[in-house]
Amino acid sequence: MLKKYLIYSLAILFPGFLAGQTQEAVFSLPDTLTFKESIQIGLENNRNYQKALLDEDKAKYQRNEIRGAGLPQLSAYGNYNNFIDVYPQAIPGGGFFGGDPEDINVIAFGVPQSLKAGFQLNQLIYSNSYLIGLKAAKTGEEFYRLLAQQSEESVIHEIAMNYLSTIQLHLQRENLLATIDQLEGLEKILKAQYENDLARKVDLNRVTVNLTSVRSELENLDIGIYQREGYLKLVMGIPVDTPINLDRSVADMNTVVKNFQISGFNVADRKDMQILGVQEQLYEYEYKNIKAENQPQLFGFADFNKNAFSQQFDFLSTNKSWYQGFLIGLKLEIPIFDGLQTRNKAAQSKVKAQQLQLDRIQAEDAANLEYQSALNKYYNSLSTLNSLEENLALAKDVLRETELLYKEALSPLTDLLDAESTERQAQSNYNNQIIQVRIAQLDILNSSGKIKNLTL
Structure with a gap:
């Protein structure tokens, strides 16, 4: 018991005491972290979502507090x-x-x-204001429940976006590494040819310059990957020094991109619209509660001394x-006369309800526009992806033919370097566009209120 109180006292005097203990917790992640696993870990550890869940608990206590006003009040x-x-x-x-x-x-x-x-x-014994307050408190619980669900969807969307962005950078890195391997092989060949007077110094220098440029690009990309992975870990609520290895099959054309199904759009499925609906109910209870202030109230009391x-x-x-x-x-x-205070308070509540109606109409229009924009973005992204796929196939053919011509001394080195650069850019554009298609899919799910489908 003494040890328990000692630890409690240290926690009060030194807020970092317990925090330092919890920070030592080590997250054990799978060797390859899948898309769904990252979302699940984020929902378990994201601070903003945890705060939203605590707000939901707080709303339950607030309802119990209001209910307690109708129970017997005993004091000595x-x-x-x-x-x-x-x-x-x-x-x-x-x-x-x-x-x-x-x-x-x-x-x-x-x-x-x-x-x-x-x-x-x-x-x-009787108070209409109290009865209305109980109904409003129950609706308040629903309000915070929806806010928690909205926070959950926000966490899912943010993790998904950063997961895909990180994969995009890794695909670029793979492309650069492949290019570096090609250039290093070409550099070795040219060095041997130059030493035997079969190649010019300027050709060797060109390859070396290109190789240095690609390596510098790789270094900058590694910095970007580190920063993007760090932010992904932050959103997931795990320590930034935790090793992480993402599953790149999320960008697989055959298993993910082409199998995406677009479901119907119903604006009522969006959490922001549901929250506005609950706010409308709360304003209605607020108006009724204000009017109830002019109604009689009956109390019973007893005193023993x-x-x-x-x-x-x-x-x-x-x-x-x-x-x-x-x-x-x-x-x-x-109540008989309060200087028209209740009447004016009720009028203010009515005005707020009318403002909320305008907000709701505007939110519906914005939601429809967001969904239609997401659809257009998705279809345009698919069209661009098909074009880039064809372009990549052509670039690979050009590079392959140019390599054969160069080996047969029928094409200059500049043509080979240009073909290699074009193929690398085509591959990078294709990889990036796959991610853009996946992001467009996320936008459709998010704008239609179905982002939680990612966890199914």
Whole structure:
């Protein structure tokens, strides 16, 4: 038990104590991290999504708090009075106190010291405002639930986009490595030919310059890959120094790109539209709650207490007399006139509801435009991909024929270098376009509210 409180105290005094302990946790990732696995890990560890889930829990507690206002409210109280001078009271003369009726008798009623202790019970019996508040609290839970789902979709989309962008950079790197292998082989051949006076120095220098340029491009690309992978890990909520190896089959034309199915579009499937619908309900409850402020409310109450009186402080004496008091009652509150405050508050609520209606119409138009733009982007990307596929095939043929001609001394080195550069660019463009098609697919899923299909 002592150890438990010691650790708790350290956590309060040094906030980094427990944080330092959790940071030492090591993530164990598969040898090859698939697309779905990265999304699943992100949903388990992304900080923003975890915060959204906590907001959902907080909404449940808020609803319980509102519900608690309708339950019995019991409290204990105590009251000790020590009158240094007992308050005087003025009464007319005559009667029981004697004297002239025109006189004023000043008498000290009460004793110098008194002690009172008891219990007070209050119970709400009827309040339309309370009933509306319960309904609004339940709708508030739905609101935060949708916000959590929207955060989940946002995390899925962001991980997917960064996953594909990282794969795109890796495909470019593979292309550069293949080019470097070709140039290194060509450089060895030219060096041997130059040493035997079969090739010119300028030809060897050209290959060396190209090789240096491609290696420099590879170094810059490695920096970009490191940064992109680091951001992907950040979105997934894992330490940035965790080794990661992505599954590149996500860019496979045969298994992924060509099998994509476009489903129907329904604007009501989007979480942002559902959130606006819940906000509309909340504004309706807000308006009803404001109107309910002018309606009667009924409360019940009870008070049980013990009283003692004395000339001096001797309340702890065993023979002290205590006098019991017990009270029950009802309290009815009927608002009559509040300076038109409630009326103007209700009018403000109506205006906010009208503004929300305009926001909803605009959001629907924007959602339709986003979906149509995603479709156009997808079809254009597919068309461009087909063209680049044909272009890549032609570039490979040109490179192959140029290599044969160069080996037979029928084509200059410049033609070979140009063909190699053209083939490398065609391959890079083709790889990039595959990713663009996949990104366009993500845009369709995201704009139609079906991005969670990636986890199925």
